[in-house]
Amino acid sequence: MKxxxxxxxxxxxxxxxxxPLTAQDQMDTFPLCQGHYFTEAEGKxxxxxxxxxxxxxVNWKKRAKQIRKGIxxxxxxxxxxxxxxxxxxxxxxxxxxxxxxxxVAFESLPGLFVTGNLYLxxxxxxxxxxxxxxxxxxxxxxxxxxxxxxVQKRCASLARMGAVVFAYDMLGYGDSDQSIHKHPKSLxxxxxxxxxxxxxxxxxxxxxxxxxxxxxASGGGTQTFVMAATDKRIKVAVPVVMVSAHFFGGCxxxxxxxxxxxxxxxxxxxxxxxxxxxxPMLLVSDGEDWTKNTPNVEFPHLQQIYQLxxxxxxxxxxxxxxxxxxxxxxxxxxxxxxxxxxLGLSLEAIKDEKGVVHEADINLLSRKELSVFNxxxxxxxxxxxxxxxxxxxxxxxx
Numbered sequence: 315m316k317x318x319x320x321x322x323x324x325x326x327x328x329x330x331x332x333x334p335l336t337a338q339d340q341m342d343t344f345p346l347c348q349g350h351y352f353t354e355a356e357g358k359x360x361x362x363x364x365x366x367x368x369x370x371x372v373n374w375k376k377r378a379k380q381i382r383k384g385i386x387x388x389x390x391x392x393x394x395x396x397x398x399x400x401x402x403x404x405x406x407x408x409x410x411x412x413x414x415x416x417x418v419a420f421e422s423l424p425g426l427f428v429t430g431n432l433y434l435x436x437x438x439x440x441x442x443x444x445x446x447x448x449x450x451x452x453x454x455x456x457x458x459x460x461x462x463x464x465v466q467k468r469c470a471s472l473a474r475m476g477a478v479v480f481a482y483d484m485l486g487y488g489d490s491d492q493s494i495h496k497h498p499k500s501l502x503x504x505x506x507x508x509x510x511x512x513x514x515x516x517x518x519x520x521x522x523x524x525x526x527x528x529x530x531a532s533g534g535g536t537q538t539f540v541m542a543a544t545d546k547r548i549k550v551a552v553p554v555v556m557v558s559a560h561f562f563g564g565c566x567x568x569x570x571x572x573x574x575x576x577x578x579x580x581x582x583x584x585x586x587x588x589x590x591x592x593x594p595m596l597l598v599s600d601g602e603d604w605t606k607n608t609p610n611v612e613f614p615h616l617q618q619i620y621q622l623x624x625x626x627x628x629x630x631x632x633x634x635x636x637x638x639x640x641x642x643x644x645x646x647x648x649x650x651x652x653x654x655x656x657l658g659l660s661l662e663a664i665k666d667e668k669g670v671v672h673e674a675d676i677n678l679l680s681r682k683e684l685s686v687f688n689x690x691x692x693x694x695x696x697x698x699x700x701x702x703x704x705x706x707x708x709x710x711x712x
Contacts, residue, residue, distance in 0.1 A: 315627060317380045320666050324371055325551040330379050331695075335500065336417070337561050338373065339411065341403040342681075345561040346570065346572060346574075346575070347569055347572075347574035348562055348563065348564065348569040349561065349562060349563070349564045349569070350558070350560060350561055350562075350604070351560070351561075351562045351574075352435075352560040352561075352562075352582070353560060354559075354560050356556075356560065356609060357558070357559030357560030357561075357582065357592075357611070358559060358560075358607070360559065360580075360582060361559050361582075361584060361612075361615045362610065363600055363631075364377075364581075364585060364615075365615060365618060367519070368477070368619075368622070370622065371591055371623065374458050374536065374619055374622050377585075378424055378474070378588070378589055380579055381543075381579070381581050381585055381586065382543065382544065382589060384572075384573060384576035384579060385540070385543060385544055385572075385573045385586070386544065387576055388571050388572040388573035388574075388576045388625060389501055389502045389505055389571050389573055389575050389581075389626075390499075390502050390708075390712050391479055391502060391505060391506070391544070391710055391711075391712075392426060392711055393564060393665030395506060395509060395510075395711065396711065398421065398423060398634050399421065399678075400420040400510065400513060400517065401420060401421050401482060402418065402419070402420040402514065403418065403419040403420065403691070403694075404416050404432070404682070405686075406691075408683070410470070410676075410677055411474075411675060411676075412435065412436055412470075412472055412473070412474035412663065413435055413436055413473035413474055413712025414431050414432060414433070414435070414473075414686065415431050415432070415433055415434075415470075415679065415684070416430065416432045416686060417431060417686045417691075418430055418432045418480070418514075418686065419489065419687070419693075420505055420510070420514050421510075422503075422507045422509075422510035423506065423707055423708075423710075423711060424696075424698075425491065425696055425697050425698035425707065426492065426503070426507075426606075426697075426698055426706075426707060427477040427489075427492065427506050427693070427694075427697060428482050428490070428510060428511060428514075428702065429462060429481075429483045429488060429489035429490045429574055430461070430480055430481050430483060430485070430488075430511075430685045430688070431460065431469070431480070431481050431606065431684050432478070432479075432480050433469045433470060433472070433473035433478070433480070433481070434476075434478055435473045435475060435476050435477065435478070436477070438476050440485065440548075441520065441521065441522035441526065442478050442520050442521060442522060442592070443476070443477045443478070443479070443521075443522055443525035443526070443590070443657035443658065443659060444475060444477060444478040444479070444480070444516075444518075444521045444522070444525070444526045444527070444539075445469075445472055445477045445479045445480070445514070445527045445529060445653070446480060446508065446512065446513040446526065446527070446529075446541065446543075446548070447460075447465065447468070447472075447479055447480060447481040447482070447486060447526065447528075447529060447530060448481075448482065448484065448508065448528070448530040448533075448534035448537040448538065449462065449465050449481065449482075449483075449487070449530060449531075449533075449534045450530065450531050450532030450533040450534040450535070450641075451484075451533045451565060452532070452681060453487070455535050455575070455598060458487075458488075458491065458681070459483060459484065459487040459488045460481040460482065460487075460488060461488070461679075461680075461681045463480050463678055464531075464641040464642060464646070465641075465679075466481075466530055466639065466676070466678050467646065467673045467676050468529075468641065468646050468649070469481050469556070470673070470676045471646070471650060471664050471673055471676070472650070472653065472659070473664050475636050475650065475653075475659040475660050475661065475664055476656065476659045476660050476663065477527075477653070477659055478515060478518060478520055478521050480511055480512060480514065480515060482507070483502055483705070484504060484533065484534075484537075484567065485497060485500045485504055485507070485567065486491055486500070487622070487705070488681075488685070488692075489560055489685055489686040489687050492698060492699050492700075492704060493701045493704040494683050495565075495567065496565065496567070496570075497564050497566075497701055497704060497705070497710040498566065498570065498705065499571075499704070499709075500566055500567040500570065501566065501567050501568065501569070501570050501571045501573070502536060502560055502571060503704070503708055504567050504712075505537075505540060505541070506543040506711070507545060508528075508537055508540075508545070509541075509544075509545055512526060512541075512545060512547050512548070512559070516547075523547070524549065525549060525657050525658065526547055526548055526550075527548065527549060527550035527552065527653060527657055528541050528548050528552070528648060528655070529541060529551070529552035529553070529554065529649060530553060530554065530641075530642035530654070531555050531556065531598075531640065531645070531665070532553035532554075532556060532639060532640075532641075533556075533565055533567060534554075535553035535554050535555060535569060536553070536554040536556055536563050536568040536583070537588055538551055538552065538554075538556075538565075539551060539553045539556070539557060539583070539587040539589075539590065540573075540586060542589070542590040542593065542595070542650070543586050543587070543589035543590065544589075546593075548590075548593070549593055549594075549656075550593060550594045550595070550652075550653065550656045550657060551587075551590045551594075551595045551596075552574075552595070552596045552598065552649050552652065552653065553587060553595075553598075554598040554641050555595065555598060555599060555600055555605050555639050555640070555645070555647055556583070556605065557583055557584060557587045557597050557599075557605065557608070557612055557639070558583055558584070558604040558605055558607075558608075558612065559582055559583075559584050559607070559612055559615075560582075561604035562574055562582065562583060562605065563583070573586075573665055574586075575623065579585065584612050584615055584616065586617065587612075588615070588616055588619045589630075591616070591620050591622075591623055591629070592620060592623035592625035592628055593618050593626065593628070594628045594629070594652075594656045595616070595628070595629050595630075596629075596630045596631070596632065596647050596648070596649065596652045597612065597613060597616070597629070597630070597631045597633075598633075598648055598649065598650070599612075599613075599630075599631060599632070599633045599635070600634045600637040600638055600639065600645075601633075601634065601635035601636055601637065602636070602638035602639065603638060603639040605634075605671070608631055608633055609631060609633045611685055613629075613631040616629050619631060630652065632645075632648040634648075634667075634693055643673070646662045646673075647671055648658065650660070650664065651673060
């Protein structure tokens with residue numbers, strides 16, 4: 315007989331309340347909330363039940379504090395990371411129309427390198443907004459990670475609009491091959507990497523550290539809302555095709571540690587995304603994946619929470635019912651005006667003579683051109699290599 319997930323979750327809460335567990339105990343004793351953990355109906359009911367517990371802002375703030383604490387505990391994160399040196403490496407600057415691209419690496423933890431590309435606008439003066447740009451789990455040859463067409467085009471367009479943009483590898487992708495992607499601590503390490511990306515951007519003289527945003531799709535969408543939930547330096551968040559009441563992320567880097575079900579509570583990705591409130595947030599959803607119900611389920615719930623802050627207009631949804639799971643052209647066209655409005659970017663800078671936003675003249679670069687480590691620029695010899703060594707490094711920071 316199938317046990318209703320909601321009932322099972324309530325049973326877990328009672329057990330967790332009377333017998334507090336460590337994060338590792340929870341992973342060993344209880345099932346993680348992964349993939350389609352709830353049915354669509356169960357996800358909707360769960361949101362309705364959550365909503366009843368915070369009729370006023372004070373109730374939501376109490377709940378939000380509990381959820382945030384659960385993320386930090388479940389992901390084994392310290393409240394504040396040690397301020398270890400970034401030791402940035404920057405090389406191979408390429409000048410294109412309206413922006414430049416550099417290959418960049420820096421240390422998020424001693425010996426663990428974040429690798430990516432820094433897009434800088436040309437023709438602007440003064441401090442510029444910055445955008446953190448994580449990629450998703452696309453890994454097909456020629457359509458891979460931060461080298462994908464959609465990543466390059468959105469980063470180039472946003473740079474042309476006046477933003478400093480950093481696109482970086484997920485653990486185990488691209489130049490970030492010091493361990494496999496599905497490392498048991500990948501969720502923790504990617505949250506740490508996201509925080510250190512913000513540190514890196516704030517270290518740049520071009521960056522206005524009061525105007526930092528994040529946007530990514532799929533697994534990059536998860537990174538976006540988790541980053542915004544745990545780091546208030548993110549002032550604007552745009553998670554694309556990811557926020558769902560019933561889907562919890564299909565990879566260990568999204569749900570492989572107990573950040574949804576922890577001692578004393580059950581939550582889901584909608585409430586994690588809601589921790590962004592009252593900062594501006596745009597949900598981009600589609601009709602062919604787990605965000606198909608967003609206009610009727612997830613978005614109204616977020617509006618309710620934003621309304622508690624009297625900021626209902628600060629959360630928006632663009633739903634593309636005939637589209638699927640990607641960060642395609644129509645999704646980018648929805649995102650550019652939102653980021654322009656909230657970051658003070660120039661939408662006019664990417665319009666043609668007819669006033670239409672376009673990306674036709676963006677030159678796509680090869681993986682070789684965008685790679686950080688190569689014969690001329692080898693990975694530093696003190697890099698921590700291998701899954702066991704990375705585990706030991708991660709365990710030093712709790």
